[in-house]
Amino acid sequence: MNAISPATGETILNVDNLSLEFFGSSGTVRALDDISFSVKRGEILSLVGESGCGKSVTAMTIMGLLPKHGARVQGTVSLAGESLLNASEKRMRSLRGNRIGMIFQDPMTSLNPVHTIGMQIGETVRRHRGVSWQRARARALEMLEFVRIPDAKNRLSAYPHELSGGMRQRVMIAMALACDPELLIADEPTTALDVTVQAQVLELIADLRAELGMSVILITHDLGVVAQHADRMLVMYAGRIVEQAPVEALFAHPAHGYTAGLLQSLPGANVHERGALAEIPGAVPRLDKPMPGCSFAPRCAFRTEACEHPLPPAVPVGPDHTARCIHTDAVYRAVAGTDIVKAWT
Missing domain, CATH: 3.40.50.300 (P-loop containing nucleotide triphosphate hydrolases)
Structure with a gap:
């Protein structure tokens, strides 16, 4: 073959x-x-x-x-x-x-x-x-x-x-x-x-x-x-696709707070001074209750009051790269140049 x-x-x-x-x-x-x-x-x-x-x-x-x-x-x-x-x-x-x-x-x-x-x-x-x-x-x-x-x-x-x-x-x-x-x-x-x-x-x-x-x-x-x-990856959270992109693009330019949290929690990506791994606080929400806004907002470091409003369509971040977040620029600015991105690029 x-x-x-x-x-x-x-x-x-x-x-x-x-x-x-x-x-x-x-x-x-x-x-x-x-x-x-x-x-x-x-x-x-x-x-x-x-x-x-x-x-x-x-x-x-x-x-x-x-x-x-x-x-x-x-x-x-x-x-x-x-x-x-x-x-x-x-x-x-x-x-x-x-x-x-x-x-x-x-x-x-x-x-x-x-x-x-x-x-x-x-x-x-x-x-x-x-x-x-x-x-x-x-x-x-x-x-x-x-x-x-x-x-x-x-x-x-x-x-x-x-x-x-x-x-x-x-x-x-x-x-x-x-x-x-x-x-x-x-x-x-x-x-x-x-x-x-x-x-x-x-x-x-x-x-x-x-x-x-x-x-x-x-x-x-x-x-x-x-x-x-x-080749490509979809990041899912609470039954929704929150980010999708070619693998290299997503690892180099995470644009959703949940994606950044997943990368940060990896061993070797960003370890605290005491040696403990970073973690995403909280847990996945119950799916039997309505979630008009961003389902990740209660756990997100970039949360604002606007995150409680109905979700917008997926936002273009780059070629074939979208994220369902209104703070994509803020997420990337926060992680650009840090160990999170350096470890995977």
Whole structure:
């Protein structure tokens, strides 16, 4: 397979004005609030933010894995021009694992403990390609070798508990890629893995993107991973996209108070005299209450009374760089030339 240049210009996934509400006994929770973004073919797009900001639920909405009752989705999600929100469950089953692959958060629990590795990968191939078990098993072996699992032939007959966490994660990647998807969603793909294995898994995803021309949505908390592997990033907070930009531009010119706070909290970026890491005070707000103004304002060092007014549209900061903040200039002036920016540029 020949390597290609990332981000060829063709849009493979388009999300436009996507909102999501869950209904429960305690009221309505607005988990996603009017988010829009696109993914180009061959691009790695990273979604970052604290737990509870909407990253994983965005992925689940794209995959059509939300419960049919108790939730309301508005907006549009399209894969190469085909609407996913309006697709039938039968159609989504044909797309999941075929044109869209997904690596779920926990490799320790995502595999079926009573089936062999070969059966689980082979079943994916049989379902979408309609081939015999013999051919499906051959494809499973090919994929295990492709993701660099040693002694791949014998691993086909192994059960998940016989593999290490890193090997199980590679099996999840092999399963997600078995049918050559156009888009891979990797939701915290290095959860519970040691640092060495994390690096190996992330390098593998980057290599496969280059070899296959595959687009990747990488969900992570680790901005170091984003800086090293992603082309563009979306910063999410309380179900909203607060900033999005090419990675280099965003790290060099953060324009939202939340982005600046995330960068400042990284080890080595800006350590206090006592050696303690900087932190963002407070917590992510409850999503079952209306938030007409900036949802980050109660925690923001740049807050003014104007932040309580209805949010303006995303403000252009630079080429392909927008931030949903009325104090973008003040944020950048405060961090320009500091250790926050120097550490990542």
